[in-house]
Amino acid sequence: MYVNSPYSGCLQHTVININSVLYWIINSSQWFSFSLMGLLRLIAPAMAAYGLQLGGEDKSRLWPKNSNGISSVGYCFEDETAQNDLGNYIMKAWVDVWQKKLGTAGAQNGHRLELIRLFQDGKDWPYCYFQNGQWNDAFPGNALVVRRGPDNYGRGSLSYYKDGEKGRHILQQGLGNEDFQILWSMAHELGHVFGLLHKHSRPDRDNYAQFNCINLAGFEEALKRAYADGYNKQDLCTREDVADQYGFPSLEYMPDLQG
Known part of the structure; x- marks a missing residue:
């Protein structure tokens, strides 16, 4: 029961191509090196195919900036099972994989992306959904829902959707035989949530491969x-x-x- 979102991802894949998330990592002039500009020229046809722009109106479906200028992707767990099984993995996938390479959000590191868990104070129900399956309005409707999936399986909604049903952004992850498999699958699915596509998903791929x-x-x-x-x-x-x-x-x- 996925709602209003194209999905991408499975355990065997690696994230190997960039679309809208590129805007985050080039937000600071520190990132405008020769190599990155070369990359921009190489992927320009794909960006045009997706309707993305380097100037003018932004059509790239970036996660919105907060008052501090940070694109903060807030997540909540679907239920207690998701929290118990995946809580450690999603934090490690962000801190030990993504943040380790990107650094913290800010001009000094040339990006404005962060991942945070959305908590509720006091005795409020701490999960995205109540036990009756209704959305918990203590969380914003655009929160990323972390859901326990079948073993050896991962799936993530692609980038940001401004409009749609509550719970439209989803990261579904199963467990596996090895911790590192779960960790890297989770990191991979976060890539889709942030805006990354597989190279084979480029609409112009048959022009080049x-x-x-x-x-x-x-x-x-x-x-x-x-x-x-x-x-x-x-x-x-x-x-x-x-x-x-x-x-x-x-x-x-x-x-x-x-x-």
């Missing part, structure tokens, strides 16, 4: 099974439902926001 589905491991075996059920190579390589049916990894390279 050729995807050879037949080179993926397991292609021949999956194709035999697909043929037996009436599908063809095109189906196996381009249809999510078919790739998923046979456990074929082309699903992870399809040019959409899923995966």
